[in-house]
C-alpha cells in the first residue's frame with residue numbers, strides 16, 4: 461500500500477499537500493520550515509490508535525526486511541538510505557531513485573576516548589564514509605530523487621563545501637545540472653575540486669555562507685531551480701536514516717546519548733525525527749538524548765538557549781576554523797529546539813583549541829574526521845564534566861565529514877602553527893602529546909634509525 465505524505469509547518473502547524481510547497485520551502489503564513497508527515501502513522505489521525513488498526517508496518521518484519529536487503533543486488537537495496545524506504549515513502553515511483561550507494565556507514569567504537577573521558581562506551585557513527593565524503597549524501601539522494609521525479613533540470617545550493625560536492629555528484633548521476641554558491645576563499649579546496657569535477661556551475665560569491673543563502677533564496681524565486689539546502693524537507697527525510705542504522709548496528713539497543721555538531725542544525729532535526737518515528741512505529745521503546753555542540757565563534761543556538769531558552773534566535777557573525785559550521789543564521793533552529801526539548805538533550809559550545817585537540821584524538825584512534833565533526837568529542841568532555849552524561853552511559857558521536865577534507869588544518873595542527881599561543885595555553889600538555897610533525901632527513905639509513913630510536917624512547 462502506498463503511504464501518502466503531507467507537509468506540516470513547524471511554526472504555525474498548518475498542513476499542506478506536497479504540490480502546494482513553495483520554491484523556498486517556507487510557509488507563506490509564518491515563514492517557518494515544513495516537515496514531511498505521514499498521516500497514516502500518526503496516532504492522532506485514527507480514532508482507534510492500536511498499531512494494527514493504524515495500518516502500521518510490523519516492526520519485526522521491518523527489521524528482518526532491512527537486514528535481508530543488505531544481501532540484495534538491487535541498487536535501491538544496496539543504498540543504506542533506500543534500504544529503509546518503507547519509512548521514507550516520498551516518491552511516487554521508485555524508478556526515480558538517484559543513488560550512489562550511500563549510507564551503510566560504520567559505527568566505530570572509540571575505546572581510548574571512552575577510557576580517558578570516563579564513559580562506558582563511546583561510538584562514532586562515521587557519516588564521512590559516504591561516497592562524496594560527508595553526511596550530506598544521505599539527504600541528497602532523497603531530495604535529488606524528488607527533484608528528478610518532478611522533472612527539474614537544475615538544482616542549486618549554497619554551501620560551506622560538503623553540500624555542494626554532494627549535490628553536484630548526485631545531479632551528475634541523474635543527468636541534471638547544478639548551481640553552487642560558495643563563500644569566496646572560505647571552503648576547502650578538495651570540496652571545490654569535487655564540485656568542479658562533477659560539472660557544477662560553481663559561483664564563488666564575495667560574502668559568507670549566510671550571504672550565499674540570502675542570494676540563493678532570491679534566485680530560486682526567479683529561476684526554475686530546485687533548492688537543495690537543508691530547508692528542503694526531503695533532505696531531512698534521508699538524513700533521518702542514520703538513526704535507523706545506529707539502532708540496527710546496536711541490535712536495537714539504543715545509546716543513551718547522541719551528540720551532533722551544530723551548523724545549520726539539520727542533523728539534530730533529522731536524526732531526532734528518525735528516532736521519534738522509530739518509537740512511534742514500535743521499533744524501539746525510547747529515544748536517546750540528542751545534544752548539539754557548536755563552535756564558540758559560531759554559536760547562535762547556544763546563545764539562544766542561554767538567553768531565552770530557545771524562544772528566539774539572534775544571528776551572529778560566524779567565525780571558526782571549522783569551516784563547515786561557520787554559520788551564523790541556522791535555518792533549522794526551531795526544528796532543533798523542538799528535538800532538544802523532546803529528547804532532553806543539551807547545547808554546548810567548544811573553543812578552537814578544544815576542537816583541534818579532539819580532532820587529533822579521533823585521528824589517533826585510526827578514524828579521523830573533519831574539524832566540524834570533532835566538536836562532538838570536545839562537547840562530550842564538557843557534558844561529562846557537567847554531569848549530563850553519566851559514566852555508565854553509552855554515547856554515539858556523529859562524525860559528519862571525512863578526515864581528508866581540511867588537510868591543511870590537520871597539517872598545521874601537527875606542525876604547530878594552527879592555534880595561537882593564547883589558544884593553546886590551557887591545553888598545552890594534551891595538545892603537545894598529540895602532535896606528530898614530519899621529520900625532515902637526508903636519504904640516509906642512520907638518520908632514519910636515529911629517528912626511530914628517538915620515537916621508541918618513553
Ligand code: F0G
Nearest residue numbers: 619620622623723724725726727860861
Ligand atoms: N558537519 C559538516 C562536516 C558539515 O558540512 C556541516 C554543514 C555541518 C556539520 C553542520 O550540519 O546543518 O546539520 O548542523 N555543512 C553545510 C554545507 C552547511 O554547505 O556543506 P547541520
